[in-house]
Amino acid sequence: xxxxxxxxxxxxxxxxxxxxxxxxxxxxxxxxxxxxxxxxxxxxxxxxxxxxxxxxxxxxxxxxxxxxxxxxxxxxxxxxxxxxxxxxxxxxxxxxxxxxxxxxxxxxxxxxxxxxxxxxxxxxxxxxxxxxxxxxxxxxxxxxxxxxxxxxxxxxxxxxxxxxxxxxxxxxxxxxxxxxxxxxxxxxxxx
Amino acid sequence: xxxxxxxxxxxxxxxxxxxxxxxxxxxxxxxxxxxxxxxxxxxxxxxxxxxxxxxxxxxxxxxxxxxxxxxxxxxxxxxxxxxxxxxxxxxxxxxxxxxxxxxxxxxxxxxxxxxxxxxxxxxxxxxxxxxxxxxxxxxxxxxxxxxxx
Numbered sequence: 001x002x003x004x005x006x007x008x009x010x011x012x013x014x015x016x017x018x019x020x021x022x023x024x025x026x027x028x029x030x031x032x033x034x035x036x037x038x039x040x041x042x043x044x045x046x047x048x049x050x051x052x053x054x055x056x057x058x059x060x061x062x063x064x065x066x067x068x069x070x071x072x073x074x075x076x077x078x079x080x081x082x083x084x085x086x087x088x089x090x091x092x093x094x095x096x097x098x099x100x101x102x103x104x105x106x107x108x109x110x111x112x113x114x115x116x117x118x119x120x121x122x123x124x125x126x127x128x129x130x131x132x133x134x135x136x137x138x139x140x141x142x143x144x145x146x147x148x149x150x151x152x153x154x155x156x157x158x159x160x161x162x163x164x165x166x167x168x169x170x171x172x173x174x175x176x177x178x179x180x181x182x183x184x185x186x187x188x189x190x191x
Numbered sequence: 192x193x194x195x196x197x198x199x200x201x202x203x204x205x206x207x208x209x210x211x212x213x214x215x216x217x218x219x220x221x222x223x224x225x226x227x228x229x230x231x232x233x234x235x236x237x238x239x240x241x242x243x244x245x246x247x248x249x250x251x252x253x254x255x256x257x258x259x260x261x262x263x264x265x266x267x268x269x270x271x272x273x274x275x276x277x278x279x280x281x282x283x284x285x286x287x288x289x290x291x292x293x294x295x296x297x298x299x300x301x302x303x304x305x306x307x308x309x310x311x312x313x314x315x316x317x318x319x320x321x322x323x324x325x326x327x328x329x330x331x332x333x334x335x336x337x338x339x340x
Contacts, residue, residue, distance in 0.1 A: 025227075025229065025230040026229060026230050027229075028224040028225070028227045028229055029224050034220050034224075037219070037220055037223065038220070041216060041219055041220075042211075042216060045211055045215075045216075049209040049211070050209060053209065055211070055212065055215075059215075062219075063222070063223055063226055066223055067223075067226060067227060067228070070227050070228070071228065133209060
């Protein structure tokens with residue numbers, strides 16, 4: 001299996017465009033495709049779990065994102081990077097799930113999610129993190145996406161604008177509103 | 192302990208409450224592969240080849256068992272004028288009769304009408320004896336026959 005190992009390593013050194021051109025959609029275990037999955041799955045999961053805060057939803061959105069890549073890779077144009085394209089698809093999937101969730105009746109909007117209500121935090125840092133994540137729940141879907149992409153992923157505004165197809169000005173305003181709401185939420189629940 | 196991080200694993204988990212479950216990323220690819228819609232292979236070529244082979248077998252069998260058309264006997268002699276192309280002289284009696292008067296060389300000619308046609312001398316140029324023998328002239332007429340008339 002040394003040969004397989006060598007070829008596997010070689011695939012991981014190829015660029016996104018080269019891997020895209022090698023995808024064979026007749027084989028579900030296509031190595032070029034799975035090399036791309038390996039390259040982006042953890043980054044995308046991090047974004048999705050912060051936006052959705054439920055592992056099952058994040059997993060579902062992540063799989064859907066890669067299925068979109070599988071189906072649309074031939075139409076992918078190098079106008080934007082694959083990384084930007086994947087983040088856009090993942091963000092849109094998460095937004096769709098959040099909008100669906102908003103339609104479901106909620107018992108108490110102010111109540112903290114179960115994760116936050118867990119055992120008493122032992123560290124201030126941990127408590128702050130829990131509050132920060134809980135505060136995302138109060139944000140509208142679009143603001144939540146903008147905040148996650150900018151705050152956690154540290155993606156430049158220009159790229160986020162390309163991902164979400166909105167202007168940079170609208171993005172900055174959206175991020176500013178999100179920060180104000182989160183700050184107020186954390187101050188309210190930190191005592 | 193994580194190889195690239197000095198922080199103990201339990202502390203890392205506390206830092207990020209939204210961490211993926213253990214082994215999630217290891218199994219992710221196989222679970223994803225099970226959901227991928229596969230593009231069907233282009234097997235029209237093989238289907239077309241198989242269909243052609245299936246159709247060809249009875250066709251070849253039929254061609255081999257079909258009796259070969261029997262060529263009609265070659266024409267040897269014709270009547271006074273060449274026959275229209277494609278017609279054959281099948282009257283054995285006439286053929287036998289005409290055979291007596293043609294030259295032997297004419298009998299070895301090839302089979303087609305145009306190539307084997309042997310013109311017969313016009314009846315008017317035959318001698319009276321020939322005409323009488325052929326029954327075309329009665330005896331009394333022969334006696335009064337004046338070729339100059």
